[in-house]
Amino acid sequence: xxxxxxxxxxxxxxxxxxxxxxxxxxxxxxxxxxxxxxxxxxxxxxxxxxxxxxxxxxxxxxxxxxxxxxxxxxxxxxxxxxxxxxxxxxxxxxxxxxxxxxxxxxxxxxxxx
Amino acid sequence: xxxxxxxxxxxxxxxxxxxxxxxxxxxxxxxxxxxxxxxxxxxxxxxxxxxxxxxxxxxxxxxxxxxxxxxxxxxxxxxxxxxxxxxxxxxxxxxxxxxxxxxxxxxxxxxxx
Numbered sequence: 216x217x218x219x220x221x222x223x224x225x226x227x228x229x230x231x232x233x234x235x236x237x238x239x240x241x242x243x244x245x246x247x248x249x250x251x252x253x254x255x256x257x258x259x260x261x262x263x264x265x266x267x268x269x270x271x272x273x274x275x276x277x278x279x280x281x282x283x284x285x286x287x288x289x290x291x292x293x294x295x296x297x298x299x300x301x302x303x304x305x306x307x308x309x310x311x312x313x314x315x316x317x318x319x320x321x322x323x324x325x326x327x328x
Numbered sequence: 329x330x331x332x333x334x335x336x337x338x339x340x341x342x343x344x345x346x347x348x349x350x351x352x353x354x355x356x357x358x359x360x361x362x363x364x365x366x367x368x369x370x371x372x373x374x375x376x377x378x379x380x381x382x383x384x385x386x387x388x389x390x391x392x393x394x395x396x397x398x399x400x401x402x403x404x405x406x407x408x409x410x411x412x413x414x415x416x417x418x419x420x421x422x423x424x425x426x427x428x429x430x431x432x433x434x435x436x437x438x439x440x441x
Contacts, residue, residue: 249430258433315386
């Protein structure tokens with residue numbers, strides 16, 4: 216069973232601050248790394264799916280990088296806004312887990328106006 | 329938005345009764361998943377399906393069964409509900425889960441009393 220770990224567990228920032236979170240995963244037999252945003256009372260929504268070492272993806276003020284050799288991904292939010300408040304989940308797909316995504320516990324972000 | 333719906337959205341049931349949750353998707357996705365989400369745990373996979381009549385167990389499958397008789401429907405049955413199965417259940421679907429995003433339903437809050 217893979218372990219996907221996310222840090223920090225929670226984060227409080229002021230509006231306008233930039234912030235970043237980490238997702239760590241086993242690097243062997245890596246297939247893909249997913250990032251999702253999960254707002255309270257809603258369902259998770261995909262932000263990025265990354266497969267290649269060195270991948271960088273961007274959606275508005277949110278971007279992510281991937282290092283498959285060392286087994287980590289960073290999610291960056293530039294100029295945080297209150298509407299960015301959510302839990303950010305990462306999940307890893309690895310050859311050893313057949314067709315299953317293994318999920319981290321998430322980083323809970325609160326952006327204070 | 330992908331068309332994936334869960335029913336019911338909320339249910340209260342008594343210990344020992346069977347319960348069936350339904351997930352319906354209109355995207356012709358091949359893969360469908362049932363997760364449960366509990367405080368202090370990430371999304372935990374109960375069962376998944378990789379095609380009509382093709383299903384497999386996840387990490388927390390005891391006490392649950394599934395069926396997929398049509399591409400669009402994936403049913404989760406609690407054979408004899410217990411209080412430990414009180415949880416929020418999420419269904420997800422995707423075309424090729426390794427490197428494409430998963431789409432989630434709105435969740436079903438199940439309480440077993």
